[in-house]
Amino acid sequence: MAKTIEAIVAGVRSGEIDPVALVDQHLKLIEENEPSTNAFITVLADHARQKAGEIASRVAAGDPVGRLAGVPVAVKDNLCLRGAPTTCASRILEHWHPPYDATVLSRLLAEDAIIVGKTNMDEFAMGSSTEHSARGPTHNPRDMTRVPGGSSGGSAAAVAARFAQAALGSDTGGSIRQPAAFCGVVGLKPTYGLVSRYGLVAFASSLDQVGPLAGSVADAALLLEIIAGHDHMDSTSLDAPAPRLAGQAADSAEGLSIGIVRELSDGADPEVKRRLDEAAESLERAGARVESCSIPEVSYALPAYYLLAPAEASSNLARYDGVRYGLRVNAADTPTMNARTRSVGFGAEVKRRIMLGTYALRAGYYDAYYGQAQRVRTLLIRAFDAAYERYDALLSPTAPTTAFRLKERVEDPIAMYLSDVCTIPSNLAGHPAISVPFGTGEAGMPVGVQVMAPALAEAVMVRVATILEQAAP
Amino acid sequence: MSAYGSERQRRREGGARDYEGFECVVGLEVHCELLTATKLFCGCKNAFGDEPNTNTCPVCLGLPGSLPVLNGHAVELAMRIGLALNCTVQPSIFHRKNYFYPDMPKDYQISQYDIPINTDGYLDLPSGARVGIVRAHIEEDTGKTTHSGGGGRIHDAMYSLVDYNRAGVPLVEIVSEPDIRSGEQAREYVSELRAVLVAVGASDGRMEEGSLRVDANVSVRRPGEPFGTRCEIKNLNSLRSLGRAVDYETRRQVDLLVSGGAVAQETRHWDEQAGHTVVMRSKEEAEDYRYFPEPDLVPLAPDAAWQERISRAMAPLPAGRRRALLDSVGAEGPAMVERVATVVAQDLDGYVMAAVDAGAPGALALSRAANELAAACAEDASLLDALEPGHFASLVAMEARGDLTATQAKAVLAEMLTSGEPPEAIASRKGFEALDPGSLRRAVEEVVAANSAEWERYKEGEAKMAQFFVGQVMKATRQKADGKAVMALLADLLRGSAGAP
Structure with missing residues (x-):
């Protein structure tokens, strides 16, 4: 069993672990396996070694070090880091260096985490396989012929391949949880507003959340504690303190009531369903009351999401116009320059979603599309609220299948979109959800079980996830 | 009289126009830059005339990952404007107005759409007319583009430069009802509105610096008939331009209708030098702004205590x-x-x-x-x-x-x-003590005696010589004389000498 973050930090603080050696160990693995994995867009080897050296000297000098001292962390390439390129896996931002740090990265750095690299992703986080990247696809470390999921596929692969102890991703419709499930790691999407979005390059602002991917529930929970909490730079940031999650007792599920959402499980592969049933049984054994439940509204989540998210994206991505930064393809006049830049700079999936979103927001059609989708969103939130009157947490597969093969779905957008059918409802509701590895399915690929909880109920969610982790085959 | 007086005189004359039985109908959109220390959504300085692109940051440059945070002082000034314009001040939300333009960093403008902060007010003009206010909402300003080479026009410019110092400067857009009926009244409305905005501390009122910008929607109709098709007039940089442009545009539309034509809905540009409007874009070219609620901001709901505090602290209007x-x-x-x-x-x-x-x-x-x-x-x-x-x-x-x-x-x-x-x-x-009547009469007589040739001309009816004598008396009395009293004495002397054989 790999070390937890807690153990690493204790080791660094006591001097048993040399942060430089630890970083070198990870960089060596990257050097050996990254060419075939392609988990990173940028590896920050020099930065990481330098930072590790600083931490080592502070420890040697007896100075205090942070709660992530010496821990190698990978971060998704849509998080702004001063001094490194932030490309969002897009040609349009190929050479863009942000002049500021995302709040979540400032918080990691303030706790002495070591950022080893910026991870690969679907362009602007639009995709479920990390194949829509201008830098080529990431391969699943568990089976290099398969996708790692997406859009935070690089972060999930980096953790699975031990390139980093943990990673940050972003989750708009499942982009942390689905790749976590595909790669056999833990992935957590926090309550909307719990984690600052300042410095996260926007895809769909009302859905985007930054969250951790890690080898264990405890590591993910600790990372969340550190990045969570109010940020005055983000107006949608909740005025809530960071949750206390670490060190929670999770030996019993006594008193917990858990519902398995039928609409999210019925369509899953038989082997995925079997693992879900086993997960439910393990919770019952731990003392929880578990039963099947129905939330019919979740069936409308996917179509609503594919109106709302592209609509917001069409506006959020308008700024990539060749005027101020990023790619510019020159032309005789500004509108032509804008059009050529965007034609060359964006990939097919991004263009598809910009067109979908632009269409959905047209004058005269707003109410039929965007307006209707917002009403579905409201109904979904009410349905969840009603369910949470009966249940402390809800259970479902994280994805209907295990990791599919590279190129299998890339030409079939609908099939690709369907791999997020179980994760999207939590984004629309703004609720937290976590994916925990629970055995394997077809071809020995990992299966993820999703635990969903009401807004700001991360503690309950982590408790259930920890029980599942301990019971996992 | 000052230049101000003659200005007023000219305006009165410009007020009355004959439009062959038509009346002009005007609604105005006034953009007011708010006098805040910082911009609407970031901490950058809100200042006019600084070195280009020095008051910028990731937020107002719309850099990837940046997010807006609303300036509370801007909200307060917007509420003051709403209260001064007798509006309903209400909880509101922000929308995104989407269109591509190089001086707009995000290629959308954060504005208010169907739920603005201030609605349904009015402004009473000094002349007694009342102009309805549809809304007065908060939005961000754009940057400023300068076209270089080829004479500074966009079509033949070699390149364009953008200054983003103005991007994100807070604005309140005040939209009037179409209650205005002449160029003169349009001027009166903007003049009074400007005074109100200055009085509440929201604006410095400087039209020439662009801190107050006016667009006019002009249509014509026969009184009592439904509104005609309107044209939006842009580039009105002074009260004078506004009055002239409205009068010109009214005339143009009336001439069109009288000659059997029809007014096309379009946006027109006022050319101050040429004194006419020219078409900028037609309705068919109008943009679809794809408004939707701004997901990066939360609803704005000023609590009652805040509103009460602002209401109490309002300066007299x-x-x-x-x-x-x-x-x-x-x-x-x-x-x-x-x-x-x-x-x-x-x-x-x-x-x-x-x-x-x-x-x-x-x-x-x-x-x-x-x-x-x-x-x-x-x-x-x-x-x-x-x-x-x-x-x-x-x-x-x-x-x-x-x-x-x-x-x-x-x-x-x-x-x-x-x-x-x-x-x-x-x-x-200055030795200004009032002269007693006796001394003044002596002074006048002395001046008359010393200037006999001029006195003869005065006697022969050359009225302007009176000014000469007043001037001479003033000089002699070191400005102590009262001009009117001197005139009376001169008239008196004239009568006296005329009476002599």
Whole structure:
């Protein structure tokens, strides 16, 4: 069993672990396996070694070090880091260096985490396989012929391949949880507003959340504690303190009531369903009351999401116009320059979603599309609220299948979109959800079980996830 | 009379127009840059005229990953505007208005759409008309583009430069009902609105610097008929442009209709030099802005206590100050109303009130303020810094008692503005003591005797020679003489000499 973050930090603080050696160990693995994995867009080897050296000297000098001292962390390439390129896996931002740090990265750095690299992703986080990247696809470390999921596929692969102890991703419709499930790691999407979005390059602002991917529930929970909490730079940031999650007792599920959402499980592969049933049984054994439940509204989540998210994206991505930064393809006049830049700079999936979103927001059609989708969103939130009157947490597969093969779905957008059918409802509701590895399915690929909880109920969610982790085959 | 007076005269004449039975219908959209220290959504300085692109940051440059945070002071100023315009101030939300333009960093503007902060108000004009206010909402300004090469026009420019210092500057857009009926009334509305915006501390009112920008929606109809097709007129950089453009556009539309044509809905550009409007874009080219609620901001719901605090702290508005001043000086009639308007517009009512409080006659105080002080103000507003209200009151009292002639009073006032001294000290240094009637008559007779040739010409009916004699008497008495009294004495002497054989 790999070390937890807690153990690493204790080791660094006591001097048993040399942060430089630890970083070198990870960089060596990257050097050996990254060419075939392609988990990173940028590896920050020099930065990481330098930072590790600083931490080592502070420890040697007896100075205090942070709660992530010496821990190698990978971060998704849509998080702004001063001094490194932030490309969002897009040609349009190929050479863009942000002049500021995302709040979540400032918080990691303030706790002495070591950022080893910026991870690969679907362009602007639009995709479920990390194949829509201008830098080529990431391969699943568990089976290099398969996708790692997406859009935070690089972060999930980096953790699975031990390139980093943990990673940050972003989750708009499942982009942390689905790749976590595909790669056999833990992935957590926090309550909307719990984690600052300042410095996260926007895809769909009302859905985007930054969250951790890690080898264990405890590591993910600790990372969340550190990045969570109010940020005055983000107006949608909740005025809530960071949750206390670490060190929670999770030996019993006594008193917990858990519902398995039928609409999210019925369509899953038989082997995925079997693992879900086993997960439910393990919770019952731990003392929880578990039963099947129905939330019919979740069936409308996917179509609503594919109106709302592209609509917001069409506006959020308008700024990539060749005027101020990023790619510019020159032309005789500004509108032509804008059009050529965007034609060359964006990939097919991004263009598809910009067109979908632009269409959905047209004058005269707003109410039929965007307006209707917002009403579905409201109904979904009410349905969840009603369910949470009966249940402390809800259970479902994280994805209907295990990791599919590279190129299998890339030409079939609908099939690709369907791999997020179980994760999207939590984004629309703004609720937290976590994916925990629970055995394997077809071809020995990992299966993820999703635990969903009401807004700001991360503690309950982590408790259930920890029980599942301990019971996992 | 000051230049101000002749301006008013010209405006009155411009007010009445004959449009062959048509009336013009105008609604105005006024963009007011708010006088905040920082921008609407970030901490960058809100300042005019700084070195280009020095007041910028990731937020107002719309860099990837940046997010807006609403400026509370801008909200407060918007609420003050709403209250001053008798609006309903309500909980509101922000929308994104999407369109591509290089000076708009995010390629969308954060604005308010169907739920603005202020709705349904009105503004009463000095002339008595009431103009309805549809809404007064908050939005961010864009950057400023300069086209270089090829004569500075966009079509043949070699390149364009964008200054993002203005990007994200807070604006309130005030949309009027189509209640305005002439170019003259449009000017009056903007002039009064500007005074209100300045009074509540929301704006510096400088149209020439673009801190107040006006677009006019103009249509024509026969009175009582439904509204005609409207054109939006842009590039109105002064009150003068506004009045001229509305009059021109009305004429253009009436001519079109009278000659059997139809007005096309379009956006037109006012060319101040040429004195006409030209088409910028037609309705078919109009953008679809794809408005949707701004997901990066939360709803704006000012609590009752905040609103109450703002409402209590509101400065008196121009209309109220005009009423108070009229009451205080006890004046009536259009000339007095106009003087009161001038005095309040130039922020001089405090002087008149002080004089009245000190017992000086209101009409005289009003006259000195509306003429001499207003003229000085128009030249250099900082001149008033030296003038104490108590000194102004003393001056008016001295003139009213006859201690100073009108000419002397004006001379003393001019010096008070530069030196800040009390009028008594200036008058005594200048040797201004009123002449007794006997001395004045002797002085006039001496001047007449010394200028016999001129006196002959005066006697023969050359009326302008009177000015010569007044001037000579003034010189002889070191400005102590009262011009009117000299004129009376000259007339008296003329009658006397005409009576002689």
